[in-house]
Amino acid sequence: MASLRDTSQTTANAAGTPDVDGGSVQTLPPSGPPPLRRPTASRRSRGAGWGPRLELAVLIGPALLVFVAFVIFPVVLAAYYGFFSWSGYGPAVDFVGLNNYVVILTDPDFHEALGHNVFIAIMSLVLQGPLALGLALLLNRKMRFQSAIRILIFVPYVISEVVVGIGWSLMLQSNGALNGLLEKVGLGALTADWLSDPAIAIWTLMVIITWKYIGFATILFLAGLQGIPDELSEAAAIDGASYWQIQRHIVLPLLGPTIRIWAFLSIIGSLQLFDLVWIIWGQYVASTAGTSTMATYMVANGRNAGSYGYGSAVAVVMFLISLAVALLYQRFLLRRDTAGAITGGKA
Template identity: 75%
Template sequence: MAVTDPETDLAQHDGGGVTPPPSTPRRRPRGLGWAGRFEIAVLVGPALLMFLGFVIFPVAMAAYYGFFRWQGYGTPTDFVGLQNYLTILTDPTFIEALGHNGFIVIASIVLQGPVAVLLALLLNRRMRGQSLIRVLIFVPYVIAEVVVGTGFSLTLQTQGALNGLLESWGLGAFAHDWIADPSIAIWTLMAILTWKYVGFAVILFLAGLQGIPEELYEAAALDGAGYWQTHWRITLPLLAPTLRIWAFLSIIGALQLFDLVYIIWGQYVASTAGTSTMATYMVVNGRNAGNFGFGNAVAVVIFAISLIVALIYQRFVLRRDAAGAITEGKKTR
C-alpha cells in the first residue's frame, strides 16, 4: 500500500506537477567589523612583535654582519661579500663538526628512544615507588648544563672519580682518558646526553601512553594477544605521533648542541677529541678569534641547516599526523 503526501497530491491536482519548495536566498558571509579586527590585533599583535623582535631581526642582523670582517665593535666597514660563507662551507673543520652533529642526531634517537619507551612502559604500570622513580629519571633533565658539564668533567678526567673507582675495584685496566681519547670521546658524550635527556622523552611517552584507551588492551587480551604483541600492535602505533614529535625536538637540539661539549671538552680539546659541533666551531672561530663577522655567518649557516631539516621533517613526517587529525575531526562531525 503506497503512502502519499496530501500536499503533493494537491499540487499535482492543481498544476499537474510537484511544486518545488521555495528557495531561501543565501547570505553572503559578512566581513570582519572593526571590533573583530581589533580583537585579532590584540591577540596576535604582541606575539607577532615578539617573533619579529626576537627571531627575524636577530637573524637578519646576523646575516648582515656575516658579509663583513667585523671585530664586534663600531660600524662594520670591511665588506667581504660571501667570502665568510664560502670559507665556512669549504672548511674541513666545519664539515667535520657538521658530521659530528649528524652522528649525534642519529645516535640520540637510536639510544634514547628505545630506553625511554621501555622506561615509560615500566612506569606506566602501578608499582611501589613509582613517583620516586619518575622524579629520579626526570631530575637530570632539569639540572643546568653548567652543573652537569662541570660534574662530568671532574668525574671523567684521567685522575677523576671514575678511574679512581675502577682502580679501587681492581679494574684499572679499564681506566681511560674518557674526555681526551678520540676513540671513545664521542661515546662518552652520547652517554652523558642520554643520561641527561632521556627523562624528557620518558615524560612525553608517559603522557602518550596514558592517552591510549584501556579498552584496547582488554580487547587484545580477550583475543589472546601476548604482552609484546599487544605493545607492537597497539602501543607503538598509537604512540607514534608522540615519538615523531620527540624525534623532531631531539634532531633540532642535536644540531644546536653547544653547552655540554664546550664545558666538558673546552674550545680546543673538542676539535682534537672528535666531539666538536657546529656551535663550538662558531665560538672558537668567531668570538674567540675576534672575528665576529665570521661568527655571525656561522650562526646563519647553522640556522639555515636547522630550518631546512625542520621543513623537510615537517613535510614528510609531521604532515601525516596533521592530515590524520583533520580526517578524524571530519569523521566525528
C-alpha cells in the same frame, strides 16, 4: 456535453495546456512564497567583526612582537653581517660577499664539526629512543614508588647544563672519581682518559647526553601512552594477543606521532648542541678530543677570534640546516600525523 467541454477547457487552461480548438492558453504563474531577499547589512552588523579582530590582535600582538624582535630580527641581522668581514666594533663596511660561506663550506674543521653533530643526532635516537620507551612502558604499569621514580628520571633534565658539565668533568678526568673507583675495585685496566682520548671522548659525550635528556623522552612517551585507551589492549588480550604483540601492533603505532615529535626535537637539539661540550671540553680540547660541534666552531672562529662576520655566517649555515630538517619533517611526517586528525574532525 457542452458543460463537460467547458469544464475540461477550464481545467486545461488552468494547467497551462492548449485547448481542443488550438487556441493559445496563458500559463498561470506558479504558486508559492516569494523568493527571500538577502538582508542588507546594517552599520552595526558591519562593525561587529572588529571585536574579534581586536581581541585577536591584543592576544597575538605581544607574542608576535617578541618573536619578531628576538628570532626574526637576529636571523636577518646575522645574514646581513655574514656578507662582511666585521670585527664586532663600528659599522660593517668591508663587504666580502659570499667569501665567508665559501670558507665555511671548504673548511675541514667545519666538516668535522658537522660530522660530530650528525653522529650525535643519530646516536641520540639510537640510544635514547629504546631506553626511554622501555622506561615509559615500565612506568606506565602500576608499581610501588611510581611517582618517585618518575621524578628521579626527570631530575637530570631540569638540572642546569653548567652543573652537569662541571660535575661530569670532575668525575671523568684522569684522576677523577670514576678512575679511582675502578682502581679500588680491581678494575684498574679499564681506566682511561675519558675526556681527552679522541677514540672515546665522543662516546663519553653520548653517555652524558643520554643521562641528561633521557628523562624528557621518557616523560613524553609516558604522556603518549596514557593517551592510548586501555580498552584496545584489553580487547586484544581477550582475543589471545600476548603482551609484546599488544605493544608491537597497538601501542607503538598509536605512539608513533609522539615518537616522531621527540625525534624531531632531538635532532634539532643535537644540531645546536653547545653548552655541555663547551663547559666540559672548552675551545681547544673539543677540537683535539673530537667533540667539537658547529656551535663550538662558531664561537671559536667567530667571537673568540674577533671575526663576528664569519661567526654570523656560521650561524646562518646552522639555521639553514635546522630549517631544512624542520621543513622535511613537516613535509613527510607532520602532515601525515595531522591529516587523520583533520579528516576526523571534518567527519
